[in-house]
Amino acid sequence: MENVRRDQTPLLECRDVTYLYKNTTNGIRHVTFQAFPGDCIAVIGKNGAGKSTFLNMISGITAPCSGSVSCSPRVDYHDLGFCSQRQSIDWYLNVFDNVRLGATLAGMNARDADQATKKIIKLMDLESYKKAAPDGLSGGQQQRLQVARAIVHRPKIMVLDEPTSGLDFHYSKKLFxxxxKQCKESGSMMLVSSHDLTMIEDYCDKILFFENGEQKFFGLMQIFKKEHHLSKQVRILYQGILEETTKWKLKSYPVTLEEGAVSFLQNQDIDMNCIIQILLKEVTIVNIQSEQVSLRDILAQREENYEEKDNLH
Incomplete structure (x- = not known):
């Protein structure tokens, strides 16, 4: 689904943006990118990498120490929808009025606000609770309420920090x-941070990757995955018994040995043909399975490599 005609004018642009917490070196540094209509951008990195700091700054909660954040002249503050990790629910209002307040604050008239509220409440499966007080909802329902309030006005720029926190697979998939659809059909864009990497991989086409407060990558998801040597997970199934000396030889590549199987990440450091030849000297190969390495695998490997380098210092 790619119905949006590519506009050469970015909806959002960051130029060499840095934000550091007072009297520390913690924060984000030198962030530069452009986001266009239709962009679904995943903001990824391990805990403490700077994701929330960055999203708070984009939303206007904090101002950069240096650099600039600018939007298209066709959008204004009402075109921003922000959902933070911290709950932003008005506890004295019922569910319907909470969501409707989000529409009203975005400049909608009464009639449009009512219609938009009814639509998003239905989408988030909150119709049965529209008269309920927020403190009577479950944690997942409260999260759906918070997200509904942030996007009820169909903002052009959606900034979402862990929007699926506490949601099960059904609601996470429905939300993403x-x-x-909003991005691709309506020309909106989103910046989303989520620990649900399966949804990120399925519904985001670009990645903004942070590591220790620094922007390490911005671009297409497929390029990010291609640039990593972790390209495929390979599993070779065999029949027979391997000698201990052969097992030690295989582990030097390295591989993972299981009962009747050898598995490894295929990259430049591993010659699969060599492993096959070693196996064929003692066992019969019955199947070779191969699957793409997930985004989760890549991030786990990067974190492991980062920690190894850190320990060396």
Missing amino acids: EYLY
């Missing part, structure tokens, strides 16, 4: 499908 809606966000993706």
Whole structure:
């Protein structure tokens, strides 16, 4: 689904943006990128990498220490929808009025606010609770309420920090499908941080990757995955018994040995043909399985490599 005609004018642009917490070196440094209509951008990195700091700054909660954040002249503050990790629910209002307040604050008239509220409440499966007080909802329902309030006005720029926190697979998928559709059909864009890497991989086409407060990558998801040597997970199934000396030889590559199987990440450091030849001297190969390495695998490997380098210092 790619119905949006590519506009050469970015909706959002960061130029060499740095934000550091007072009297520390913690924060984010030298962030530069452009986001266009239709962009679904995943903001990824391990805990403490700077994701929330960055999203708070984009939303206007904090101002950069240096650099600039600018938007298209066709959008204004009402075109921003922000959902933070911290709950932003008005506890004295019921569910319907909470969401409607989000529409009203975005400049909608009464009639449009009512219609938009009814639509998003239905989408988030909150119709049965529209008259309920927020403190009577479950944690997942409260999260759906918070997200509904942030996106009720169909903002052009959606900034979402862990929007699926506390949500099960059904609601996570439903939300990401809606966000993706908004971007591709309505010319909106989103910046989303989420620990749900399966949804990120399925519904985001670009990545903004942070490591220790620094922007390490911005670009297409497929390029990010291609640039990593972790390209495929390979599993070779065999029949027979391997000698201990052969097992030690295989582990030097390295591989993972299981009962009747050898598995490894295929990259430049491993010659699969060599492993096959070693196996064929003692066992019969019955199947070779191969699957793409997930985004989760890549990030786990990067974190492991980062920690190894840190320990060397």
